[in-house]
Amino acid sequence: MRDGAGDELIGRVFLARVIEPGDEVAGRWVREAGVAEVVARLRGGGEALAGVSATRWGGLLARARRADPERDLAVAEAAGMRFVCPGSGEWPCQLDDLGDARPLGLWVRGRPSLRIWALRSVAVVGARACTEYGAHMAVSLAAGLAEHGWVVVSGGAYGVDGAAHRGALGAGGATVAVLACGVDRPYPRGHTELITRIAEQGLVVGELPPGEHPTPSRFVLRNRVIAALTRGTVVVEAAHRSGSLVTARAAQRLGRHCMGVPGPATSALSAGVHELLRAEAQLVTDAAEVIELVGAMGQLAPERRGPVLPRDLLAPAARRVLAALPARAAAAPAEIALGAQTTEDDAIARLYELRALGFVERHGDDWKLTRQATASVHRGRPRG
Amino acid sequence: MRDGAGDELIGRVFLARVIEPGDEVAGRWVREAGVAEVVARLRGGGEALAGVSATRWGGLLARARRADPERDLAVAEAAGMRFVCPGSGEWPCQLDDLGDARPLGLWVRGRPSLRIWALRSVAVVGARACTEYGAHMAVSLAAGLAEHGWVVVSGGAYGVDGAAHRGALGAGGATVAVLACGVDRPYPRGHTELITRIAEQGLVVGELPPGEHPTPSRFVLRNRVIAALTRGTVVVEAAHRSGSLVTARAAQRLGRHCMGVPGPATSALSAGVHELLRAEAQLVTDAAEVIELVGAMGQLAPERRGPVLPRDLLAPAARRVLAALPARAAAAPAEIALGAQTTEDDAIARLYELRALGFVERHGDDWKLTRQATASVHRGRPRG
Numbered sequence: 001m002r003d004g005a006g007d008e009l010i011g012r013v014f015l016a017r018v019i020e021p022g023d024e025v026a027g028r029w030v031r032e033a034g035v036a037e038v039v040a041r042l043r044g045g046g047e048a049l050a051g052v053s054a055t056r057w058g059g060l061l062a063r064a065r066r067a068d069p070e071r072d073l074a075v076a077e078a079a080g081m082r083f084v085c086p087g088s089g090e091w092p093c094q095l096d097d098l099g100d101a102r103p104l105g106l107w108v109r110g111r112p113s114l115r116i117w118a119l120r121s122v123a124v125v126g127a128r129a130c131t132e133y134g135a136h137m138a139v140s141l142a143a144g145l146a147e148h149g150w151v152v153v154s155g156g157a158y159g160v161d162g163a164a165h166r167g168a169l170g171a172g173g174a175t176v177a178v179l180a181c182g183v184d185r186p187y188p189r190g191h192t193e194l195i196t197r198i199a200e201q202g203l204v205v206g207e208l209p210p211g212e213h214p215t216p217s218r219f220v221l222r223n224r225v226i227a228a229l230t231r232g233t234v235v236v237e238a239a240h241r242s243g244s245l246v247t248a249r250a251a252q253r254l255g256r257h258c259m260g261v262p263g264p265a266t267s268a269l270s271a272g273v274h275e276l277l278r279a280e281a282q283l284v285t286d287a288a289e290v291i292e293l294v295g296a297m298g299q300l301a302p303e304r305r306g307p308v309l310p311r312d313l314l315a316p317a318a319r320r321v322l323a324a325l326p327a328r329a330a331a332a333p334a335e336i337a338l339g340a341q342t343t344e345d346d347a348i349a350r351l352y353e354l355r356a357l358g359f360v361e362r363h364g365d366d367w368k369l370t371r372q373a374t375a376s377v378h379r380g381r382p383r384g
Numbered sequence: 385m386r387d388g389a390g391d392e393l394i395g396r397v398f399l400a401r402v403i404e405p406g407d408e409v410a411g412r413w414v415r416e417a418g419v420a421e422v423v424a425r426l427r428g429g430g431e432a433l434a435g436v437s438a439t440r441w442g443g444l445l446a447r448a449r450r451a452d453p454e455r456d457l458a459v460a461e462a463a464g465m466r467f468v469c470p471g472s473g474e475w476p477c478q479l480d481d482l483g484d485a486r487p488l489g490l491w492v493r494g495r496p497s498l499r500i501w502a503l504r505s506v507a508v509v510g511a512r513a514c515t516e517y518g519a520h521m522a523v524s525l526a527a528g529l530a531e532h533g534w535v536v537v538s539g540g541a542y543g544v545d546g547a548a549h550r551g552a553l554g555a556g557g558a559t560v561a562v563l564a565c566g567v568d569r570p571y572p573r574g575h576t577e578l579i580t581r582i583a584e585q586g587l588v589v590g591e592l593p594p595g596e597h598p599t600p601s602r603f604v605l606r607n608r609v610i611a612a613l614t615r616g617t618v619v620v621e622a623a624h625r626s627g628s629l630v631t632a633r634a635a636q637r638l639g640r641h642c643m644g645v646p647g648p649a650t651s652a653l654s655a656g657v658h659e660l661l662r663a664e665a666q667l668v669t670d671a672a673e674v675i676e677l678v679g680a681m682g683q684l685a686p687e688r689r690g691p692v693l694p695r696d697l698l699a700p701a702a703r704r705v706l707a708a709l710p711a712r713a714a715a716a717p718a719e720i721a722l723g724a725q726t727t728e729d730d731a732i733a734r735l736y737e738l739r740a741l742g743f744v745e746r747h748g749d750d751w752k753l754t755r756q757a758t759a760s761v762h763r764g765r766p767r768g
Contacts, residue, residue, distance in 0.1 A: 265647070285649035
């Protein structure tokens with residue numbers, strides 16, 4: 001599936017095979033010369049681009065010779081993956097805040113619109129070797145966020161990340177795993193089932209092309225995507241020099257909320273979080289406190305906002321789910337799915353999209369139209 | 385023992401029997417009319433002071449009739465207590481920051497100078513029904529502060545307070561208990577031995593005259609004295625609406641450092657501390673972090689300061705202890721006590737006074753002259 005102008009998209013699929021995530025020098029070439037020109041230079045095997053050594057240029061050319069974007073797209077499409085890049089309708093524009101470190105594009109598995117889900121998302125991250133306390137906090141924060149219609153983003157790793165994804169899924173909620181490898185090869189192996197389930201009920205995304213392995217630097221650079229995609233990052237547990245502190249600090253630099261969950265001062269796995277809390281982060285102890293921060297306007301004055309998009313501009317699948325909601329009562333996802341003639345997973349995916357757009361609200365496990373959405377039905381079209 | 389101008393002191397001992405701690409209306413009378421005039425009006429039983437109802441005035445007159453300041457002073461002196469009030473040499477001037485809520489005076493048990501000890505003091509307070517974690521943190525913070533020459537102030541209560549006092553004493557350190565009752569009647573009863581030990585090795589102080597009982601409002605008002613006396617207040621554990629939050633907020637209002645120790649977000653006994661950390665307090669996890677805050681100038685640039693007082697102005701007992709320190713080496717308190725011909729408790733009391741004044745430093749369990757003090761010995765007198 002291709003989304004966006006054909007040549008630009010093919011070019012970016014090609015570049016994603018050649019250039020490592022977060023390479024700002026390459027990002028600058030692309031910004032200054034354009035995708036087509038950079039692709040031509042790499043494919044032509046001619047003169048090196050400005051500021052790149054002969055050795056490095058040689059390495060890039062070697063990768064370019066092996067790249068086959070048409071095949072990548074075919075393989076991806078067969079495996080249910082799509083490529084989303086700047087200019088395409090599903091591109092989450094907040095990633096543009098990364099400047100020259102902006103991903104060339106993201107490979108995506110899952111039904112929902114990444115762009116729309118990311119509008120109301122929070123990252124919950126932390127140590128792989130977390131304590132029981134850390135796992136408990138991650139599950140309960142993620143479940144609480146999901147219950148309030150927020151999308152939980154994490155890195156799919158063991159420990160806090162996995163607990164956050166499971167907490168969201170367990171609450172019938174929405175979750176996004178951002179991987180540091182090809183989204184067709186779940187990593188870590190022990191999370192294959194979890195990541196497969198996330199792809200079915202939510203989204204699995206990553207910068208790396210199909211088949212690519214994670215490396216230490218890819219893990220670190222993946223974190224900037226998590227930070228940029230979401231409205232804020234919560235670190236649940238982290239030792240000093242933990243990778244999740246990188247995510248939190250990136251969030252802070254990008255103007256997102258940077259939050260930390262306190263723990264015992266005697267726990268090495270809270271030491272990194274406390275370091276963060278002593279400097280830039282805001283202390284949070286439950287989902288309500290996170291929502292108070294990231295919700296800001298939207299949460300404090302939800303009644304005044306209403307849908308951000310006219311109903312006519314919704315994707316057909318979302319429009320069908322919206323039409324299946326009762327006028328005033330709340331309904332369970334299974335019931336809504338029946339009315340919309342779709343699966344429950346798809347209905348949930350659309351409900352979180354509609355939540356991000358202000359059409360619906362979650363009440364317990366059920367969903368109902370917001371007051372504005374109801375009013376707009378009665379007047380035939382929504383207020384702006 | 386009387387310290388300060390006789391009439392003023394007797395008048396304040398009298399008023400401390402009649403007026404409740406923290407009574408700002410009465411504090412204003414005293415400030416505006418002077419001690420002598422307020423005493424005369426209460427003793428004369430005549431016209432009520434401005435802004436006081438007939439009922440209240442009647443109550444004050446009844447207390448005034450029973451008051452016998454000469455006897456209070458005699459009883460106190462026999463029990464090893466002294467009365468320290470504004471104008472006397474031992475008065476800690478930082479209490480003047482309390483304005484009209486400033487104590488009329490403080491009853492004091494113990495050898496050291498309250499004024500000098502309070503110069504380098506930190507309050508460590510918290511829940512009575514603390515967890516093992518809270519007790520552990522209180523002990524370790526207090527021991528760490530004591531080991532760095534800081535005086536640990538607390539309220540003598542069960543739980544965090546007791547652990548803080550014990551932590552300081554256990555490290556051969558200095559501690560002050562500020563009670564909400566007469567300092568001759570240790571409260572709680574179960575801390576009689578602890579408070580007696582504090583009076584021997586440190587200081588027990590309070591606003592209430594000999595024999596007075598604690599009441600709920602006296603506990604709350606005692607907290608302002610702890611906050612005002614110290615350079616900062618650390619709350620170790622506190623539930624929502626805990627009294628130690630009152631102390632911390634008073635510290636904040638008075639421009640002192642307001643600090644909190646994080647704990648599990650799942651613990652009700654950390655919930656009050658987290659509330660504080662989300663608003664005004666600074667997060668601390670060990671003694672070094674506390675000292676970094678409260679030490680400010682003094683700690684970051686100790687080498688530049690030197691003694692704050694010429695040696696000739698030291699009290700004779702402190703001068704003897706200073707003279708007993710070796711010129712360059714460190715010595716144990718027991719050894720210094722021998723040289724100064726005094727007890728070890730007295731030597732420790734003086735060493736913490738000398739520490740507050742910049743003459744000595746603690747190294748492990750030993751003490752040595754600061755570089756400035758050594759230099760001043762060699763040049764015959766200290767640098768200013």
